[in-house]
Amino acid sequence: MTTISAQSLDLTFHTGDGPVQALSDITLDVAEGEFVSFIGPSGCGKTTFLRCVAALETPTGGTLTVKGMTPDEARKARAYGYVFQAAGLYPWRTIGKNITLPLEIMGYSKSERQERMRRVLKLVELEKFANKYPWQLSGGMQQRASIARALSFDAEILLMDEPFGALDEIVRDRLNEELLALWKRTNKTTLFVTHSIPEAVYLSTKIVVMSPRPGRIADVIDSPLPRDRPLDIRDTPEFLAVAHRVREGLREGMEAA
Amino acid sequence: MTDMPLSAPGAAIGRSGRVALAIRGLRHQGGPILAVVAVLLALWYLACIPMNAQQSVLLAERAGAVVTPATAAERRDMGGLALTFANPGPATSSAFAQDRPRLPAPHQVAVELWNTTIGQSITSKRSLVWHAGVTLAPTLLGFLIGSVLGTLLAIGIVHSRVMDLSVMPWAIASQTIPILAIAPMIIVVLNSIGIQGLLPKAIISAYLSFFPVTVGMVKGLRAPAPSDLDLMRTWNASGLRTLVSLRLPASLPYLFASLKVAVAASLVGAIVGELPTGATAGLGARLLAGSYYGQTVQIWSALFGAAIVAAGLVAVIALTQRAVLSRMGLTR
Known part of the structure; x- marks a missing residue:
């Protein structure tokens, strides 16, 4: 079943230096339960596309549906959880209270909020940190808390905009492994923006390679890798072949631009 | 243990x-x-x-x-x-x-301060403490009015482009008028509609104190990062909810900085408000009487009295700030 469907999507920003075409003719279907990575150089529109899905930007052409609704209807129906590059935890709230904030806004009862908060914190292995303030946690832990918050209200779609972009390689590897496990357990449709080729190949069932000026899709790769992926799958020939194809796609996209 | x-x-x-x-x-x-x-x-x-x-x-x-x-x-x-x-x-x-x-020499001022505070009963009209109390009432009322008004204006300015463009220039213009020029007019106008006593002085205080609060709170309410605001939008949070759960908490450090300026301005407003009425009580009245009779020692001790009161008020806000921010986990 198709969860997200984009048909010849266009988006032009009007800036002081004249119009900038951020997205051009994007056509893409994302099926339920897929893990789709968007990879490409800066300015290729990968974040913009994610923001369109989240109804944080409005496309200027084409059609986009999220679970059969317009993006804005989907937003109001709380169809997705969004994880930004910065963890975006409010510093005056403890981790637990940061996670219950969206639940509070959505009108969950107090007991339900507590129960859900405990559950998602357990999911990201932070159950001991509910009463800590964000600054008492490392960057990786903050990002896990941010993911827990996005999971707390059981949205079917998870949108992640370079969530691990600011973290070091070691922490990133661990979080990638955890995210993959989380995805297998929850089976959420996930859209994931990244700069990293290994990260994209390791995580995704589908990789969308994008190129800039104007932002467009250069290649869509359906990953042949199995759903069970230990970290050392990254040394297998299959993995390297996919990574190679992503790299080729990126290079061609840059040459065409 | x-x-x-x-x-x-x-x-x-x-x-x-x-x-x-x-x-x-x-x-x-x-x-x-x-x-x-x-x-x-x-x-x-x-x-x-x-x-x-x-x-x-x-x-x-x-x-x-x-x-x-x-x-x-x-x-x-x-x-x-x-x-x-x-x-x-x-x-x-x-x-x-x-x-x-x-x-006057420092020790003369010190002796006068001592004689008019410790050396007098607090209810005596010769007590500087009593005069300070007379000035403190409109200072605090004006500070309260000014802070609430300043915060409300800032909320309006942040949420409405029309208010942003129309209110801010007037707020700035209001502060370019010398308070000495406008204070007598406020007193006279309010007196003509039967308002006397505490309120006119408090309004002059509020006139001076709303401005730093407005400026600070506009900055504070706009302090959240765009992604913090986007986050609220992804949860479909209402404007009121965003204000209460994000903008106001984020603005608190700015608010306290503004309140310190505002409370000192309030005290100046209350003192200036006592001058045109020829008041017989209050720190302003002490200054005025001192200058009528050439009592420089009295003027200086009133000035120091005002400075001590201002320092005390600022210290109270600083303590409140520390308590509130540490309760919110904003200090480490």
Whole structure:
């Protein structure tokens, strides 16, 4: 079943230096339960596309549906959880209270909020940190808390905009492994923006390679890798072949631009 | 826990440990602070000599000393410094002990402050504490009105582009008008519609104190990062919810900085508000009466009284700030 469907999507920003075409003719279907990575150089529109899905930007052409609704209807129906590059935890709230904030806004009862908060914190292995303030946690832990918050209200779609972009390689590897496990357990449709080729190949069932000026899709790769992926799958020939194809796609996209 | 030796890690950390650290910090800074105060006092005493030279020399002449020039008429055109150098002895003899000096010496002000505070019953009209209390009431009321009004204006400005473009220029313009010019008009206009007493003074205080709060709160309410606001949008949070759960908490550090400026401005407003009414009570009235009768010691002690009250008010806000921000986990 198709969860997200984009048909010849266009988006032009009007800036002081004249119009900038951020997205051009994007056509893409994302099926339920897929893990789709968007990879490409800066300015290729990968974040913009994610923001369109989240109804944080409005496309200027084409059609986009999220679970059969317009993006804005989907937003109001709380169809997705969004994880930004910065963890975006409010510093005056403890981790637990940061996670219950969206639940509070959505009108969950107090007991339900507590129960859900405990559950998602357990999911990201932070159950001991509910009463800590964000600054008492490392960057990786903050990002896990941010993911827990996005999971707390059981949205079917998870949108992640370079969530691990600011973290070091070691922490990133661990979080990638955890995210993959989380995805297998929850089976959420996930859209994931990244700069990293290994990260994209390791995580995704589908990789969308994008190129800039104007932002467009250069290649869509359906990953042949199995759903069970230990970290050392990254040394297998299959993995390297996919990574190679992503790299080729990126290079061609840059040459065409 | 009770038998933990004092040398154990973390043994002295806690409330008492923190107090000890604060005292130690003060002791480190105590020397330089005292040195600065001593230099200021020395300069003040030094300035008293030429400032009071005319009177000192006159008093010495009356007591029989020989002074140059010999007649008061000749001396009148001389500067204080020149007179001091011409008569070093007579000029210094009574520079610090005159009844109505041009510039009272620090100890004279201190004695006057002591006599009018500790030395008087608080209910006496001669008590500076009583006068300070009279001024404090409109200060606090005006501060309250100004802070609420300033915050409401800031909320409007942040949420409405029309208000942003239309209110801010007026708010700035309001502060370019000298308060001395507008205070009598406020008093007269309010008096003509039957409002007297506390409220007119409080409104002048509010007039001065709303502005720093508005400026600070506009900045504070806009402090959240775009991604923090986007996050609220992804949860489909209402504008009110975003204000309460994101913008207001994020603005608190800005609010407290503004409140410190505002409370001092409020006190100035209340003092200025006492001047045009010819009030007989309040710090402003003390200043006014002192200048009518040439009581410089009284003027200076009222000025110091006002400064002490202002410092106290700012300190109360600083303590509140520390308590609130640490409760919110915003201080480490």
